Amino acid sequence: MTRAQQTLSIGLLVSSVYMVAFLGLAPLPAKIQNDIIPLPIWLIVSFGAYLLFKLGYGVATFNDVPEAHQELMREIQEARVDLQKKGVEVD
Numbered sequence: 001m002t003r004a005q006q007t008l009s010i011g012l013l014v015s016s017v018y019m020v021a022f023l024g025l026a027p028l029p030a031k032i033q034n035d036i037i038p039l040p041i042w043l044i045v046s047f048g049a050y051l052l053f054k055l056g057y058g059v060a061t062f063n064d065v066p067e068a069h070q071e072l073m074r075e076i077q078e079a080r081v082d083l084q085k086k087g088v089e090v091d
Contacts (some may be wrong), residue, residue: 020042021037022038
């Protein structure tokens with residue numbers, strides 16, 4: 001069994017057990033069923049919201065990085081020169 005198959009098998013087993021608990025197919029105390037079982041879903045939603053915030057902040061402050069802009073422009077110019085040496089027309 002390869003590492004990918006083993007990881008997939010364990011992931012499917014864990015998600016199956018979680019779905020059984022989440023759907024209430026296994027008898028669990030009400031406190032666990034209502035408070036603890038939904039927690040991973042809220043953690044995933046919270047993590048997704050955090051990542052969206054970080055992405056938006058990064059896009060909003062992208063112009064505040066002049067060194068990166070200069071480096072990118074140098075790389076574009078180097079690529080143009082390299083392509084022109086190989087006979088490719090570049091505007």
